Amino acid sequence: MDWDRLQLSPKIISALGRAKLTSVREVICLSGPDLQRVTNLSRSDIQQLLTAAATACRRHHPIPALHTRDNWESGLRVGVGCPVLDELLRGGLPVGAITELSGESGAGKTQLAMQFCLSVQYPTQYRGLGSGAVYICTEDSFPIRRLQQLIREQSHLRSDVPQELIHSLQFSDQVYIEHAADLDSLHMCLSRRVPLLLAQGLVRLLVLDSVAALFRSEFKADDWLERNKQLLAFSSTLHHLSQEFTTPVLCINQVTDVFNSGDNSLGPLSCPVSPALGLAWANRVMMRLMMRRLQVTVARGDQSSVLRRLEIIFAPHLPRDGQDIAVWREGVRGIGGAPLAQTHDLGFNNK
Amino acid sequence: MMQRPMCSLPLSPAVKVKLVSAGFQFTADLIHLNPDQLSGEAGLSREEAEDVLQAAGTGGPLSASVSALELLQKEEETRSIVTFCSLLDSVLGGGLPVGRTAEICGVPGVGKTQLCLQLAVDVQVPACFGGVGGQVIYIDTEGSFLLQRVVDVATAAVRHCSLLVEDDDQRAAMMTFTVEIILSNIFLVRSRDYVELLAELHLLPDFLSDHPGVRLLVIDSVAFPFRQIDNLSQRTRLLHSLAQQLAAMANTHNVAVVTTNHMTTRLRGGLSQLVPALGESWGHASSLRLLLQWSGSQRLATILKSPGHVETSVPYQINSDGFRDADQSEQPPSKRARTLPDQSAASQSDACC
Numbered sequence: 001m002d003w004d005r006l007q008l009s010p011k012i013i014s015a016l017g018r019a020k021l022t023s024v025r026e027v028i029c030l031s032g033p034d035l036q037r038v039t040n041l042s043r044s045d046i047q048q049l050l051t052a053a054a055t056a057c058r059r060h061h062p063i064p065a066l067h068t069r070d071n072w073e074s075g076l077r078v079g080v081g082c083p084v085l086d087e088l089l090r091g092g093l094p095v096g097a098i099t100e101l102s103g104e105s106g107a108g109k110t111q112l113a114m115q116f117c118l119s120v121q122y123p124t125q126y127r128g129l130g131s132g133a134v135y136i137c138t139e140d141s142f143p144i145r146r147l148q149q150l151i152r153e154q155s156h157l158r159s160d161v162p163q164e165l166i167h168s169l170q171f172s173d174q175v176y177i178e179h180a181a182d183l184d185s186l187h188m189c190l191s192r193r194v195p196l197l198l199a200q201g202l203v204r205l206l207v208l209d210s211v212a213a214l215f216r217s218e219f220k221a222d223d224w225l226e227r228n229k230q231l232l233a234f235s236s237t238l239h240h241l242s243q244e245f246t247t248p249v250l251c252i253n254q255v256t257d258v259f260n261s262g263d264n265s266l267g268p269l270s271c272p273v274s275p276a277l278g279l280a281w282a283n284r285v286m287m288r289l290m291m292r293r294l295q296v297t298v299a300r301g302d303q304s305s306v307l308r309r310l311e312i313i314f315a316p317h318l319p320r321d322g323q324d325i326a327v328w329r330e331g332v333r334g335i336g337g338a339p340l341a342q343t344h345d346l347g348f349n350n351k
Numbered sequence: 352m353m354q355r356p357m358c359s360l361p362l363s364p365a366v367k368v369k370l371v372s373a374g375f376q377f378t379a380d381l382i383h384l385n386p387d388q389l390s391g392e393a394g395l396s397r398e399e400a401e402d403v404l405q406a407a408g409t410g411g412p413l414s415a416s417v418s419a420l421e422l423l424q425k426e427e428e429t430r431s432i433v434t435f436c437s438l439l440d441s442v443l444g445g446g447l448p449v450g451r452t453a454e455i456c457g458v459p460g461v462g463k464t465q466l467c468l469q470l471a472v473d474v475q476v477p478a479c480f481g482g483v484g485g486q487v488i489y490i491d492t493e494g495s496f497l498l499q500r501v502v503d504v505a506t507a508a509v510r511h512c513s514l515l516v517e518d519d520d521q522r523a524a525m526m527t528f529t530v531e532i533i534l535s536n537i538f539l540v541r542s543r544d545y546v547e548l549l550a551e552l553h554l555l556p557d558f559l560s561d562h563p564g565v566r567l568l569v570i571d572s573v574a575f576p577f578r579q580i581d582n583l584s585q586r587t588r589l590l591h592s593l594a595q596q597l598a599a600m601a602n603t604h605n606v607a608v609v610t611t612n613h614m615t616t617r618l619r620g621g622l623s624q625l626v627p628a629l630g631e632s633w634g635h636a637s638s639l640r641l642l643l644q645w646s647g648s649q650r651l652a653t654i655l656k657s658p659g660h661v662e663t664s665v666p667y668q669i670n671s672d673g674f675r676d677a678d679q680s681e682q683p684p685s686k687r688a689r690t691l692p693d694q695s696a697a698s699q700s701d702a703c704c
Contacts, residue, residue, distance in 0.1 A: 025546045028553070029585070031592050033361040040363045043402040050553055057550035062488055062538035062558060066531060069498055090499060097494040229581070236579050243494060243543055267460055268648040279625075282459045283574070283613040286495050314460025316468075317500035319671060 006052040015039040016049075027053040078205060078248050079127025080112070081119040081157050084334025085310065088323045092119075092127055093205075093248040098238055098284060100211075102253040102275035103291035108308050108327050109252045112291070113207045114147055115331045116250060117175050118154060120205040126161050131204035132174030134197055136189060139213045142177045153330035176203060183214050183230065190237050198245040205248055206241065212254035212276040228280040235284035251285075253277065267313065275313075287315035291325075298326050298335065307335070354379055360406045369393050370403065378407040430483045432474045432567060432607055434466065435508070436676050438665040439652050446473075447639075449483060449566055452594075452601050452608040454573075454636070456627040457643035462650060462669045463611045464495045466643070467571045469674040470609060471537050472501070472508045474567040477524035480512050485566025485606075486536040488555070492548060492575045496539060505533040507672030538562070545576040545589065552596055559604040568600065572611035574628045590629060594636035610637065649677065 003013045006024075019038040021027055027035065027049065035046050069075065077091030086092055093099050093116060103109050117135055122128030135142060151171040155163055176197060180186035197203045211234075219227040242249040255273040275281075275288065282288070294307040311322035324335040355378045357370050373393040375381060381389065381404060390400035417425075431446030440446045447453055447470060457463045471489055476482025489496060509530055516522055538558075542548040548570070559565055573593070580586040601608045615628040627634065627642070634640065640656040653664040666677035 028546050028549050029589060031588075036361065036363050040365055042363075042396075042398050043405065044398065054550035054553040057547055058540075058554065059547070060540075062540045064535040065489070065496075065498060065501060065537040065539045066534035068539060069534070075498060094497065232579060239494070240543065243541075267458065267645050279458065279614065279616055283578075283628075285459065286493060288460065316464045316495045317497040317503075319669075 006056055008049060008052055009045070012039075012041060012045050012049055015041050015045075024053045024056050028057055076124065076129065076246070077127060078116055078120045078129060079122075081115055081127075081331060082333045083160075084323060084336045085325065085332070086127065088310070088312070088318075088321060088334065090318060092116075093250060094287065094317075095129075095246045095248050096243050097286035098235065098242060098249045098251060099287040099289065100251050100253050100275065100285045101289045101291065102255050104255055104273065104293065107291040107293055108325070108332060109291055110143065110209055111146075111327050112310075112332050113209055113250055113252060114143070114150060116205060116248075117147075117207060118150060118171055120248075121169055121171060121174050122158075122161060122165075126158070126165075129204040132176060132197075132202050133205035133207060134176040134178060134194055134203045135207045135209065136178045136180055136186070136194075137209055138180050138186065139210055141179070144177075147175065148172065149329065150331055157330040157333075174202070180214070183218055183234075186214060187234075187237075190234075190241070194241065198241065198247060203247075204245070205250070206238070207250045208238075208252065210252040210254060211281070215277060216254070231277065231280050232284075235281065239284065253281075255290075287318070288313040294324070300326075300328065303328055310334075355407075360403070362403060362406055366395060366399050366403060369395055381407050429605075430478075432470055432483055433476065433481070434674060435469055435473060435511075436652070436665070436667045436674055438676055439667060442654060442663050442665055443639075443657075447607050447609065449485075449607045450601055450605045451639060452597050452610070452637040453639040453641060454610050454612055454627075455641050455643060456612045456614060456655075458614050458625065458645070461643045461645060462667070462674065463643060464493075464571055465500075465669045466674050467569045467609060467611060468496075468501055468504050470567060470607075471569060472505045472533055472673070474607070475528065475533050475536055476508065476512060477521075477528055479518075479520045479524050480515060483566050486538065486562060486564045487567045487569065488538045488540065488558070488565055490540045490542055490548065490551060490568070490570045492542045492570070493572055494541070495571065496541075498534075501534065501537070502530060503671060504673040505530045509533070511672075536564075538565075542576065545580060548573075548576050549589065549593070552593065552600075556600060556604070559600065559606065563604075565604070566606055568597075568606050568608045570608075570610045572613065574611070574613040577629060578613070587630065587632060590633050590636070594633070597636070598638075608637075 003016055016039065021038070030038070032043070032046050032050065035041070035049070036043065039046070041049070076095045077089075077093060079086045079092040080089065101109050101112065113135070117133035119127065120129050120131060120133050123130045154171065155166050158166060178189050178193065180189050194206060215227060215231055238249050238251070241247065254276045256276050258272055258274050275290065290311045290313050291308055294309055296307040297304050298307050305326035305328060308325050308327070309322050310325050312318045312320055314320070325332055326335055357375055357377060358367055360367070360378070370393050375393065384404070386397055386400040386404060389395065389403060390397045393400070395403065429449050431443070431448050433440050433446040434443070455463050455466055467489070471487045474483050474485045474487055476484065478484045509528060512528060513525055516525060540551055542551055555568070577586060577590060580589070597608045597610070600606060613628040614625045616623050617626045627640070634656070638658060639654070642653040642655045644651050644653065650667050650669070651664045652667050654662055668675055668677045
């Protein structure tokens with residue numbers, strides 16, 4: 001650390017050298033009396049040192065929230081590409097925080113995640129971020145055929161966007177797919193390749209499908225302390241990436257059965273499952289969404305889809321709410337209007 | 352206090368050795384000395400001598416003691432920040448006291464951030480409406496300060512107050528109680544880790560002196576950055592000095608300090624239970640501890656620790672306007688109508704496609 005940068009008196013700088021303090025972070029983590037003991041400096045010198053170190057650590061003065069409306073990108077969202085769902089999510093995925101999407105297998109989580117990988121590529125006026133996405137698979141291989149189908153059908157899904165614009169976007173070139181089979185390779189991916197992609201501006205969405213797989217398979221039941229420690233470090237990395245690059249992070253999670261149905265202290269759950277990985281993970285998530293399959297099939301033209309429900313479990317800016325959705329050839333769409341108003345359309349024919 | 356041994360003062364060892372070898376054993380020995388005399392007698396530099404006298408508390412007039420009656424009067428003068436949930440306000444004795452520290456604990460999604468945002472708006476309610484009319488410093492460590500939501504809460508608070516206008520004073524006050532002005536009175540800081548948070552807190556006293564109108568400091572949350580520290584003894588030490596800093600700031604600058612904390616699972620006798628995170632000793636850090644929790648589909652606020660109140664629980668809800676009293680009707684809060692007319696219209700048109 002170059003202490004000269006802080007404009008301190010030579011006396012303080014030489015005392016810091018003698019005390020073997022090398023970084024501003026070390027100084028901040030010591031209390032005034034401790035600093036006085038290790039450096040032998042006077043109280044006023046210590047005050048001067050602490051103020052200089054603290055000023056070097058902070059990135060900006062407190063700013064009125066009003067100014068953040070224009071200057072900051074905190075209001076940016078990645079839309080779903082369906083007006084009903086964008087309305088439900090008040091614009092889409094927020095930047096700078098972790099969003100979790102959980103549900104049983106077959107609920108449509110990967111479908112929705114892939115859709116975000118395409119919608120992020122639109123310019124901001126169409127609720128995109130004008131950049132690509134990185135998709136980290138830890139469970140299955142990436143459903144590349146389905147992605148190509150979604151790309152072909154984009155003009156059908158996005159009737160709000162001019163056709164020329166849709167055709168000018170090179171969708172499949174901008175989805176970077178990574179596979180991580182264990183925690184070590186996931187760590188490598190998140191600490192090396194992903195920051196590089198983000199720093200180069202090639203991507204502005206990070207999808208992890210799924211978080212649960214690695215943490216559930218690599219630790220035994222009695223390893224939970226070690227698991228929680230790893231989980232904390234991992235979620236800090238994700239959070240740091242999302243803040244550093246003002247990027248949305250979408251984590252897909254599995255669900256577990258709630259075996260103690262009497263214990264509802266974590267929230268009122270309408271279904272007998274809850275997201276995996278427990279409280280240690282939940283505390284790090286800003287927005288929690290859940291998808292589940294309903295026992296109905298809806299039909300539209302020659303297509304049919306199992307009805308699903310997307311629910312907001314919590315988010316600081318959203319009320320607890322939900323929306324029935326269907327997965328069509330062109331992607332995931334909300335079924336608007338009163339729920340099941342079109343009951344007469346419902347056929348129980350399988351997909 | 353005057354018989355405090357010299358070696359217990361927060362001074363560098365070299366200075367203490369000089370003082371003791373010059374015959375100064377207790378702080379009482381320093382009375383009536385000025386810095387020049389002390390530096391001559393003990394062989395200290397003038398600067399060191401000033402430090403010694405300041406540390407011993409003999410440099411200037413001693414801080415005057417305050418009688419209990421004066422304290423009571425002061426406490427009656429201090430205003431409280433209303434929460435907009437009348438049941439919670441009444442068990443808190445009018446709201447959240449200014450000049451004290453408070454902690455809000457709860458599981459994710461129960462409404463900790465919602466209460467913080469609500470308080471950040473409520474502290475600005477003008478005095479003629481029974482408010483505090485103050486400004487806010489909001490330290491966001493989780494990234495959960497979303498302007499969209501603050502605008503919702505502020506809009507509802509402005510609407511609420513405009514319906515209460517009765518006299519000219521209040522009409523005039525409403526001119527300066529608009530959503531724009533509310534947003535400009537919230538000073539936002541985003542800290543990405545505990546070092547940035549500690550650095551900010553170190554600089555905050557100067558900011559508070561420059562902005563005497565600040566009546567509320569929010570840190571949402573303390574748990575998020577501090578739980579990343581692996582070394583438990585370092586964490587405890589840093590949290591301890593954080594608690595001292597916050598208490599001092601609350602008192603000297605007359606601000607309410609509100610922090611939030613996560614919950615964690617603890618196994619006790621084979622039973623797992625939810626307890627606030629950051630350990631036992633952090634529990635003593637704030638003078639008021641509020642636990643937000645679920646009971647079925649009902650949200651409950653429980654006062655866990657408070658000097659003036661017994662442990663009580665009151666129901667509340669989070670609706671589109673913010674933190675409010677629970678609905679008295681039979682309707683469960685989670686089913687509250689959010690379907691605005693335009694939204695259902697939009698949904699219907701989409702159903703046709």
